[in-house]
Amino acid sequence: NVNVDTLLATVRADFLKVPGVARADRISALATADTVNDKIARRWLHMFGDENTAAMVVSLAPYNYWLSSYSAEHGSPNDSDAHVPIIFYGTWFKPGRYPEFATVADMAPTLAAVARVTPLEKLDGHVLQNAIR
Numbered sequence: 001n002v003n004v005d006t007l008l009a010t011v012r013a014d015f016l017k018v019p020g021v022a023r024a025d026r027i028s029a030l031a032t033a034d035t036v037n038d039k040i041a042r043r044w045l046h047m048f049g050d051e052n053t054a055a056m057v058v059s060l061a062p063y064n065y066w067l068s069s070y071s072a073e074h075g076s077p078n079d080s081d082a083h084v085p086i087i088f089y090g091t092w093f094k095p096g097r098y099p100e101f102a103t104v105a106d107m108a109p110t111l112a113a114v115a116r117v118t119p120l121e122k123l124d125g126h127v128l129q130n131a132i133r
Helices: 004-016 039-047 104-115
Strands: 021-026 056-060
Touching (some): 004 021, 021 039, 039 056
8 A cells, every 4th residue: 555656756765865876767757858868868768668667767877886896887878888889890881990979879770771771660879871881
């Protein structure tokens, strides 16, 4: 007989008191967020589309981790984890290093362009034209 909204509001308030926690969001609140400008909301919604999977997500501030020992990890919704090297190999690509900002979301549209296929759904990324022959 616990009210879910009250419970989540209390848990959220407690998480926000923890040093290193940047935000705690209900998935239902993220679903109405400006996902064009709020990268954190967009990334969480790609992992958890509705509250059937997760009711709340907690985002740490950049360079903060839930670990008690040192370990390499990707998985936070922060830019520091979303910005990783992308390497394309093969005759379709120009050799070189490109300074433009790219994310892993750019891989699918780029590979679709090379394969000359149209994705069946809207993709977040863009085609990395500079890398294609």
